[in-house]
Amino acid sequence: MEEFKRKPINIPVVSADQQADSAFGACSEAEPFALMVLGDSMExxxxxxxxxxxxxxxLARDGSFVIAFHNEEYTFRQLVKRDAGWALHALNPAYPDHPVADLSCVKGVVILKKKPGRRKSVKYYIDQEKH
Structure with missing residues (x-):
C-alpha cells in the first residue's frame, strides 16, 4: 500500500472570544484555518x-462541507445543488436547509476533521495526492 506524503500546514490559533470577522481576518485569505464544531446540526x-x-x-461543489456567510452569520453546512440553485444543508433533520442564490456566500471548504485529543482520528475530505 502506497503511503501518502503529507506536508505539514501551519494553522493559526485565534481565541474564541474574538468576533467572527476578525477571526477570519487573522489569516491571509489563502491560509487554511481550524474551527471547532459547536452544536449538533451536522451530526x-x-x-x-x-x-x-x-x-x-x-473548490466548493455539490456535496462539499463548507463554511458560509448567510443571514449575517457564519454557518457550517453541506453544500447541495438543487433545481432552483444551491442550498446549505444541515445533516441533522431537525435543522432547516437554507437556499442560496449562488456560491458567493461560501468562505471555505472543509478539508479534514479531527477529534480533540486523538492523534489517529483524522478524516480527510479531499484527495491527499493533490495536496
Missing part, C-alpha cells in the same frame, strides 16, 4: 467539539 458526520480544517480557496 451524525460531525459531532460537537470536533475540529475541522477549512481551505479558504478550496
Amino acid at each position: 451524525p458526520e460531525f459531532h460537537d467539539r470536533e475540529i475541522i480544517v477549512i481551505e479558504p480557496e478550496g
Whole structure:
C-alpha cells in the first residue's frame, strides 16, 4: 500500500472570544484555518467539539462541507445543488436547509476533521495526492 506524503500546514490559533470577522481576518485569505464544531446540526458526520480544517480557496461543489456567510452569520453546512440553485444543508433533520442564490456566500471548504485529543482520528475530505 502506497503511503501518502503529507506536508505539514501551519494553522493559526485565534481565541474564541474574538468576533467572527476578525477571526477570519487573522489569516491571509489563502491560509487554511481550524474551527471547532459547536452544536449538533451536522451530526451524525460531525459531532460537537470536533475540529475541522477549512481551505479558504478550496473548490466548493455539490456535496462539499463548507463554511458560509448567510443571514449575517457564519454557518457550517453541506453544500447541495438543487433545481432552483444551491442550498446549505444541515445533516441533522431537525435543522432547516437554507437556499442560496449562488456560491458567493461560501468562505471555505472543509478539508479534514479531527477529534480533540486523538492523534489517529483524522478524516480527510479531499484527495491527499493533490495536496
